[in-house]
Amino acid sequence: xxxxxPVSEYLPHRxxxxxxxxxxxxSADHVIxxxxxxxxxxxxxxxxxxxxxxxxxxxxxMAQTVGVWSGFHARQQGETQxxxxxxxxxxxxxxxxxxxxxxxxxxxxxxxxxxxxxxGSFEGKISxxxxxxxxxxxxxxxxxxxxxxxxxxxxxx
Numbered sequence: 001x002x003x004x005x006p007v008s009e010y011l012p013h014r015x016x017x018x019x020x021x022x023x024x025x026x027s028a029d030h031v032i033x034x035x036x037x038x039x040x041x042x043x044x045x046x047x048x049x050x051x052x053x054x055x056x057x058x059x060x061x062m063a064q065t066v067g068v069w070s071g072f073h074a075r076q077q078g079e080t081q082x083x084x085x086x087x088x089x090x091x092x093x094x095x096x097x098x099x100x101x102x103x104x105x106x107x108x109x110x111x112x113x114x115x116x117x118x119x120g121s122f123e124g125k126i127s128x129x130x131x132x133x134x135x136x137x138x139x140x141x142x143x144x145x146x147x148x149x150x151x152x153x154x155x156x157x
Contacts, residue, residue, distance in 0.1 A: 002026070007033065010071030011064060012084045016045045019061050020108070023068055029112040031069035035061065037104045051102030055095035058126050058134045063087045065108040066122050066140055084148070086141045088119075093136035095126075104128040110138075118142040 004023035011018065019042060024032040037043055037053045047053055071082045100106060110124035119141055126134040143151065 004072075005075075007064075007068060010068045010075070010082065012082050013064065013067075015042065018042060018064075019057065020064050020068065023072070024107070026069060026072045030110070031065055031072070032107060032109045033065045033068055034108070035106050037100055037102055037106065047102070048099060050099075052099035055098055055100055055134060058095055058100070059087075059090045059093050059136065059138070061106070061108055061126065062090070062093075062110060062122075062124055062136060062138055063140070065110045065124070066120070066138060069110065069112070069122075070120075070140075070142065083142065086143060088139040088141050091137045091139070093134065095134040096132070100126070100133055101128070104133075106133070113137070118144070 007020045007023060008014065008018055010023065019035060020033045021035045021042060022033065024034055035043060037047065037051070039047060039051055043053055046057060067085055070085055074082065105128060107127045108124065109127070110122045113121040113123050121137065121139050123137045125132050
């Protein structure tokens with residue numbers, strides 16, 4: 001069994017935009033992460049007054065899970081700096097309700113469908129107690145150093 005680092009070691013995100021609690025599993029074409037919808041947890045700033053999480057957050061939670069997959073594999077290859085990725089789009093994101101329920105322990109599972117150089121396509125689901133709450137497909141892009149520099153020009157603090 002692999003002991004995973006904290007999620008922040010695989011993503012360039014920091015609070016309050018780090019939306020995952022922990023890494024459960026990573027393989028060559030698969031990743032599972034988890035987060036709890038809790039007023040004291042990482043999602044607390046985004047909850048409704050009823051303690052629910054708007055379901056549209058699911059796209060970003062799935063994207064960060066893909067980012068964990070990418071960050072894990074980068075670390076396995078000896079990279080020490082986590083590179084940002086870009087979400088190009090989400091096709092067919094389908095939540096079963098407008099919100100994820102308060103207190104739910106979400107499990108986010110993403111599968112690599114295709115990867116070509118820096119483009120990737122992943123399909124996955126968000127579940128709570130084996131009930132599927134949302135499904136979707138994400139397309140991602142990993143910019144190289146030159147592209148990142150061009151994107152960040154003029155946006156330095």
